[in-house]
Amino acid sequence: MAQLEIKNVTRRIGDFVAVNDVSLNIEAGEFFTLLGPSGSGKTTLLRMIAGFDLPDAGQILLNGKDLADTSPEKRPLHTVFQSYALFPHMTVVENITFPLKMSRCPPEETRKRLQEALEQVRLTGKAEKYPHELSGGEKQRVALARGLINRPRLLLLDESLAALDAKLREEVQVELINLQRDVGITFIFVTHAQTEALALSHRIAVMNQGRVEQVDEPSKLYGFPRNRFVADFIGHINMIAAQVIESTHSHVRLAVPGLGEITAPSLPDASAGEQGTFSIRPEQVRIGMHDEPAELKNHFAGTVHSLLYQGDVSVYRVKLADGVMIEALLPNSTPGRAELFEVGDAVKVGWRHDAGMFLHG
Amino acid sequence: MDKSGKKLISAARLTRYLVSGPPFIFLLLLFIAPSVIMVLASFRYPGEFGGLAPLAADPSTLHGITIETYQFFFSDFIYTEIFIKSILMSLATTFICLVMAYPLALLIALSPKQSRDLMVLLVILPFASNFLIRIYAWMIVLGPQSALNQLLNSMLHLFGIAPVQLLFSPFAVLVAMVYAHLPFMVLPLYTNLEKHDPYLLDAAQDLGANAWQRFWRVTFPLSLPGVFSGSALVFIPALGVFVIPEILGGTGDMLIGNLIKEQFLGTRDWPFGSTLSIMLTIAVLLIAWFTAKLGARRGRYV
Numbered sequence: 001m002a003q004l005e006i007k008n009v010t011r012r013i014g015d016f017v018a019v020n021d022v023s024l025n026i027e028a029g030e031f032f033t034l035l036g037p038s039g040s041g042k043t044t045l046l047r048m049i050a051g052f053d054l055p056d057a058g059q060i061l062l063n064g065k066d067l068a069d070t071s072p073e074k075r076p077l078h079t080v081f082q083s084y085a086l087f088p089h090m091t092v093v094e095n096i097t098f099p100l101k102m103s104r105c106p107p108e109e110t111r112k113r114l115q116e117a118l119e120q121v122r123l124t125g126k127a128e129k130y131p132h133e134l135s136g137g138e139k140q141r142v143a144l145a146r147g148l149i150n151r152p153r154l155l156l157l158d159e160s161l162a163a164l165d166a167k168l169r170e171e172v173q174v175e176l177i178n179l180q181r182d183v184g185i186t187f188i189f190v191t192h193a194q195t196e197a198l199a200l201s202h203r204i205a206v207m208n209q210g211r212v213e214q215v216d217e218p219s220k221l222y223g224f225p226r227n228r229f230v231a232d233f234i235g236h237i238n239m240i241a242a243q244v245i246e247s248t249h250s251h252v253r254l255a256v257p258g259l260g261e262i263t264a265p266s267l268p269d270a271s272a273g274e275q276g277t278f279s280i281r282p283e284q285v286r287i288g289m290h291d292e293p294a295e296l297k298n299h300f301a302g303t304v305h306s307l308l309y310q311g312d313v314s315v316y317r318v319k320l321a322d323g324v325m326i327e328a329l330l331p332n333s334t335p336g337r338a339e340l341f342e343v344g345d346a347v348k349v350g351w352r353h354d355a356g357m358f359l360h361g
Numbered sequence: 362m363d364k365s366g367k368k369l370i371s372a373a374r375l376t377r378y379l380v381s382g383p384p385f386i387f388l389l390l391l392f393i394a395p396s397v398i399m400v401l402a403s404f405r406y407p408g409e410f411g412g413l414a415p416l417a418a419d420p421s422t423l424h425g426i427t428i429e430t431y432q433f434f435f436s437d438f439i440y441t442e443i444f445i446k447s448i449l450m451s452l453a454t455t456f457i458c459l460v461m462a463y464p465l466a467l468l469i470a471l472s473p474k475q476s477r478d479l480m481v482l483l484v485i486l487p488f489a490s491n492f493l494i495r496i497y498a499w500m501i502v503l504g505p506q507s508a509l510n511q512l513l514n515s516m517l518h519l520f521g522i523a524p525v526q527l528l529f530s531p532f533a534v535l536v537a538m539v540y541a542h543l544p545f546m547v548l549p550l551y552t553n554l555e556k557h558d559p560y561l562l563d564a565a566q567d568l569g570a571n572a573w574q575r576f577w578r579v580t581f582p583l584s585l586p587g588v589f590s591g592s593a594l595v596f597i598p599a600l601g602v603f604v605i606p607e608i609l610g611g612t613g614d615m616l617i618g619n620l621i622k623e624q625f626l627g628t629r630d631w632p633f634g635s636t637l638s639i640m641l642t643i644a645v646l647l648i649a650w651f652t653a654k655l656g657a658r659r660g661r662y663v
Binding site for chain 1: 558560561563564565566567568569570571574578579582583
C-alpha cells in the first residue's frame with residue numbers, strides 16, 4: 001500500500017473543474033513532484049492534501065486512512081508555502097519551535113530537536129534573528145526547518161523555490177535533495193518549472209487542465225513522453241506532423257509531406273495510415289556542412305535560419321524543404337568558436353533511426 | 362556628482378521644506394504656543410473678573426508671580442481623586458472599546474473586498490450628525506421613561522431588586538463615552554488587520570494551531586500596533602471629555618474636563634484652570650511614554 005493514495009479526486013470551483021478525476025499513489029520516502037502550468041490544478045490538489053480544500057468527489061488516504069474528516073491542524077503533514085509564511089513577530093527559534101509548542105512537546109525534547117534542526121539547515125548563528133533580517137535563502141531554510149521539526153509523515157512544498165534568484169535556486173536544489181534523503185520524509189513538491197522538477201524528483205506527475213497526463217521518473221518523462229503535451233512541456237522538442245506508412249515490431253516508417261520518409265522507433269499501437277506527430281529533442285539532431293549527417297538513416301538538407309548563442313550551447317534553427325523548421329543543439333565545447341555555422345549556410349541535419357518518437361495525435 | 366545633480370537634490374530638499382513647512386508652522390503656533398501660554402498663566406494670580414491679574418499693579422491686590430495654584434492643587438486630595446477617577450473612566454472606556462471594536466474590525470477585515478468600504482462607512486456614519494445631538498439622544502434612550510430603563514426595572518422587580526436610574530449616573534457616562542469613541546478604535550484596528558497575510562493563518566493551522574491558538578499567537582500579536590494606536594486615540598480624548606459627564610452624569614460624576622472648564626467659565630480662575638490642564642498634559646505624556654515603551658518592546662520586528 002502506498003503511503004498517500006489519491007483516489008479519483010475531483011474538485012470543481014464554479015463551472016471550472018480544477019482537479020478532474022485524479023488518482024495517484026505516492027510511496028513513503030519519495031520525492032514526488034506535481035508539475036504543470038498555472039491553472040493545471042496542482043496547487044488545488046496540494047491544498048486538498050493539506051486539508052485547506054476538500055474534494056467534491058474521491059478520497060485522499062494517508063496510510064490507508066481517509067483524511068476527509070481530519071482538519072488541517074490535525075493532519076500529520078506540513079506545508080512550506082511559496083511565500084514561506086514565516087511569523088514576522090517571532091524569531092527564527094520561535095518560528096521553528098512553533099509546531100512543537102502546538103503539540104506541547106516537553107522543553108527538554110524541544111531544545112534537543114531545535115539544536116538538530118538549526119544545525120541541519122545551518123542557521124545556528126541566526127537563531128535570535130527576526131524573519132525580516134534574513135535573506136531569501138535563509139527564510140526558505142527556516143520554513144523547511146519549521147515544517148520538518150516535528151517529523152511529519154509528509155512535507156508539502158508549494159512552489160517553494162520560486163522566490164529565490166536563479167543562482168541561489170540551483171544551490172538550494174542540491175540542499176533540498178540532500179535534506180530529503182537525510183530526513184527520509186516524503187516530499188510532495190509543486191512547481192511549474194520543469195528543470196526544477198527533473199533535477200529534484202524521484203517521480204513526477206505532469207498535470208494539465210486538472211488531469212494527470214503522465215507519472216514517471218524524470219528520465220522516462222523526458223525520454224519517452226506519452227503525448228504531445230508532455231513532450232512539449234518538458235524541455236524543448238521538435239514536432240513534425242507525420243503519417244505512418246508502415247509499423248513493424250522494430251520500427252515505424254513515417255511520411256512527412258514535402259520532406260520524405262523518416263524511420264523512428266516502433267510504437268506498439270501505431271497502425272499504417274495513422275496521422276500523428278514525429279518528435280525529436282534538439283540535442284539528438286546532428287548538424288553538419290558535409291556528408292557526416294548523411295551517414296545517418298534520417299537526413300535532410302536545409303539552410304540555417306537563425307541561431308541562438310546561449311554560452312554553453314548554441315541552438316540552430318534549420319529550415320528544411322517545404323518550410324519545416326528543425327532545432328538542433330550543439331555544445332560549444334571549443335572555447336572562442338561561438339558560431340560554427342552562419343545564418344544562410346547550407347547544412348545537413350540528421351538523426352539516428354532510434355532517436356525521436358512517433359506520438360499519437 | 363556633477364553640478365546639475367546637486368541642483369536637483371537641493372531642489373528636492375526645497376520642495377520638501379515647502380510642503381512640510383506650513384503644517385509644521387501651524388502645529389508650532391497652535392500647539393506649542395498655547396501650551397507655553399498655559400504654563401506662564403499657571404504662575405499668575407486670577408484677575409478680578411476672570412483673566413489674569415496684572416504683573417505689577419496696586420499693591421493692595423494680588424499680583425505678580427506665584428506657585429499658589431500648584432500648592433492649592435496638592436493641598437486638597439479631591440483634585441487628585443478627580444484625576445484618578447477620570448483616568449479610570451478613560452481606561453474603562455478604552456478597554457470596553459477595544460473588546461467591542463476588535464471583533465467588528467476583524468469581521469470587516471475578513472469580509473469580501475467589495476463590502477468592506479460600506480462597512481467602514483457605516484462605522485463612521487454617526488460623525489455625520491452633530492455630537493451634542495447624539496449625546497442628548499442618549500438622554501432619551503437612558504431616561505427613566507425610556508423603554509430600556511423600564512424593561513430593566515421590571516426585570517429587576519422580578520428578582521425583588523429595587524428599581525435603578527440609568528441616567529445621571531457613571532454608567533450613563535461610560536455608555537456614552539464608549540459610544541462616542543468606538544470608531545476611533547475600530548478604524549486603526551481594521552487598518553492593521555486588513556494588512557495581515559492570510560497565509561500566516563494557513564501556516565499556523567498547518568503547523569497544528571487550533572482557532573484559539575491562531576488568534577492569540579498570530580492575529581493578536583501582529584495587531585498590537587493597531588491596538589496601541591486605537592487605545593491612544595480613545596484614551597487621550599476620553600480623558601479630556603467634559604460634555605458627556607455634564608449632560609449624562611450626576612452631580613458626583615465630574616471629570617477633569619469638567620473641572621478645567623469650570624475654572625475658565627465658572628469660577629473664572631484661569632491660573633488654576635491652567636495648572637489643571639498642565640497636570641492633565643503631564644499625565645497624558647507619562648501614559649503615552651509608558652505605552653510607547655511597552656509597544657517598542659513588543660514591536661521590535663516591525
